[in-house]
Amino acid sequence: MGSTGEPTGNFLLDYPRPVKTYRSQNYSRISPANFDGKGKTVLVTGGATGVxxxxxxxxxxxxxxxxxxxSRSPGPLEKAKKDLNISDPNVEVLTFxxxxxxxxxxxxxxxEVGTIDILILCGAATHKHIPSIQVDTAEMQETFDTNVVGPFHIIKTYLGLPGPKTKTVxxxxxxxxxxxxxNQVGYGSSKAAFNQIMSLYATEHVPADGVRLFSVHPGVFxxxxxxxxxxEGDFQWEDIEVPAGFCLWLGLAGSEADxxxxxxxxxxxxxxxxxxLKExxxxxxxFLKIGLMQ
Known part of the structure; x- marks a missing residue:
C-alpha cells in the first residue's frame, strides 16, 4: 500500500464479527480505573514499545x-523503566x-522473576513487504522462530513452573x-500457526485448573x-489504548472472560x-477458533 496522504478508511470494519459494536476508540468499560492489579506480577514481551x-x-x-x-533493545527498556518509575514510584519494574x-x-x-500472574506475548517479527518468492529463507525462519517457536517455549516453561493460583497467558x-x-507470507502464516498452538495448549490446560489462555488481534496502529x-496517511489508524484496556479485562476481570x-x-x-456470547x-x-470446518 503506497502512501497517499489521506487515510483509506478502516477496512477491518467490513469483516464479519460476532458482536455489533466495534470499538476503534477507547471506552470507559475497559479503563484502568475499573480494574485492580494490586499484588499482581505481569510479564510483557515486547513491553517497552508500541502495543x-x-x-x-x-x-x-x-x-x-x-x-x-x-525486549531485544536496551534503550527502549531503560526509557520505559524510567517513565514507569516517574508515574508510579511504588511499582517494581524489572527489565531484561x-x-x-x-x-x-x-x-x-x-x-529469576519467579511468580508470574499474567504473561503477555507481544514481541513479534516480520520480513520485508515483498513478494513471497523474494523472501529470504533465513528471514522466514527468523519470523517463525520469533512468532511461533519462541512463544511456544516461553509458555511451556511458564506453565511447567509452580506459581500462582491462576496463570493467564x-x-x-x-x-x-x-x-x-x-507480500506478507511469513507474518500471517506464523500468527495463524501460533494461534493454533494456543488453542491446543487450551485443550490441555483449562480455567478450572487455574490456567487461562487467550489470543487477541490488537488493532492497527x-x-x-x-x-x-x-x-502515516495510508490507513485510519485505531486507538492503541483499546487493546491495552482489553488486556486488563482479560487479565483482571475475574471469570468474566473465561x-x-x-x-x-x-x-x-x-x-x-x-x-x-457465553452460551x-x-x-x-x-466458535472463535481458526481451523478447517466441514
Whole structure:
C-alpha cells in the first residue's frame, strides 16, 4: 500500500464479527480505573514499545505490584523503566534485554522473576513487504522462530513452573492470521500457526485448573513496526489504548472472560457483547477458533 496522504478508511470494519459494536476508540468499560492489579506480577514481551508499552502502562495504572519488560533493545527498556518509575514510584519494574528466540535466556528470565500472574506475548517479527518468492529463507525462519517457536517455549516453561493460583497467558496475535495479505507470507502464516498452538495448549490446560489462555488481534496502529511498511496517511489508524484496556479485562476481570479461553478475539469487540456470547461459545467448540470446518 503506497502512501497517499489521506487515510483509506478502516477496512477491518467490513469483516464479519460476532458482536455489533466495534470499538476503534477507547471506552470507559475497559479503563484502568475499573480494574485492580494490586499484588499482581505481569510479564510483557515486547513491553517497552508500541502495543506492548500501551499494555504495560495500563497495568501500571491498575496498581500492579511488579511489571516485567522483555525486549531485544536496551534503550527502549531503560526509557520505559524510567517513565514507569516517574508515574508510579511504588511499582517494581524489572527489565531484561533478551530475544524470545534465546530459549535458555528466557528460561533464566522466567526463573529469576519467579511468580508470574499474567504473561503477555507481544514481541513479534516480520520480513520485508515483498513478494513471497523474494523472501529470504533465513528471514522466514527468523519470523517463525520469533512468532511461533519462541512463544511456544516461553509458555511451556511458564506453565511447567509452580506459581500462582491462576496463570493467564495473552497472545497478541493479528487479524493477518485469517487473511490472505499479499507480500506478507511469513507474518500471517506464523500468527495463524501460533494461534493454533494456543488453542491446543487450551485443550490441555483449562480455567478450572487455574490456567487461562487467550489470543487477541490488537488493532492497527502507527507504531515503529507499522512505519517500516506503511505511511502515516495510508490507513485510519485505531486507538492503541483499546487493546491495552482489553488486556486488563482479560487479565483482571475475574471469570468474566473465561468462556473465551482458547479462542481468538479482537480487542475492538465490545466486552459486554462478548460476555453475552457465553452460551454460544460454550455450545460451539469451534466458535472463535481458526481451523478447517466441514
Amino acid at each position: 506492548g508499552w500501551a499494555i504495560t502502562h495500563a497495568f501500571a495504572e491498575t496498581g500492579a505490584a511488579r511489571l516485567v519488560l522483555v 534485554a533478551a530475544s524470545m528466540t534465546d530459549h535458555a535466556r528466557m528460561d533464566e528470565v522466567v526463573a 495473552i497472545n497478541i496475535s493479528s487479524s493477518a492470521a485469517h487473511m490472505q495479505i499479499p 502507527y507504531t515503529p513496526m507499522a512505519a517500516t511498511q506503511y505511511g 468462556h473465551l479461553h482458547g479462542r481468538f478475539v479482537w480487542a475492538q469487540w465490545d466486552v459486554d457483547e462478548l460476555i453475552a 454460544k461459545v460454550e455450545s460451539d467448540r469451534n
